[in-house]
Amino acid sequence: MALLPGKTEKTAPHVTHAPAQAPNVNESAVKAGKQDEHAAVVTETKSEVKAETKLDIASVEADAFMLAPVFAEVSQPVNARPEKQVAMDTKVAQLHKLWISKGKPNGNWQSVVAAGVVATYFMEPQHSGELKALINRAVKLHDVSVRWGSSFVMTEERRAAFAKHGVSIDDKYVGREVISFVIKDKRERATSDGKTGGEVVSEKSAK
Secondary structure (H helix, E strand, O other): OOOOOOOOOOOOOOOOOOOOOOOOOHHHHHHHHHHHHHHHHHHHHHHHEEEEEHHHHHHHHHOOOOOOHHHHHOOOOOOOHHHHHHHHHHHHHHHHHHHOOOOOOOOHHHHHHOOOOOOOEEEHHHHHHHHHHHHHHHHHHHOEEEEEEOOOOOOOOOOOHHHHOOOOHHHHHOOOEEEEEEEEEEEOOEEOOOOOOHHHHHHHOOO
């Protein structure tokens, strides 16, 4: 093809292509072998870990050591009873011992009150529910029972009525809920033949 005046022939850039190389079969095989070897090592290691962490039956059957008092603080459960609950636990235990010392009065409410075993709290109404919950949890802990009196709100009229009977009520208790209760033994439920439910269950288990 003729060139126009003033134009020179352009030479296309020379591109050198690297010769295609066939995949190195030996190298691929080596890599695959290493991967298989690594997988085998991981599997073996996991098996060893499982074998090491398996609880031995001998450890279960062995005698347990009794915890020394020095470890009491560091081993205390994280869900330990709150301070208020511990205080009520102590109070309920004391009230139960008082009830026993008074001959376990268990007649009508008037006779129980006269025996001097009925505890009474003057509580702000918003705290009454919490107090009763504390008492119920303490009762469950000590495996005893509670007999509740009828709650009522202290008013000026009732305060004046108590004063006529020689009972002085501080005016700060007006408007509070009066909660009374006695702590006593848990009642045993008897069957028709006079045996308790626990005795019946024990006899059936022994057969």
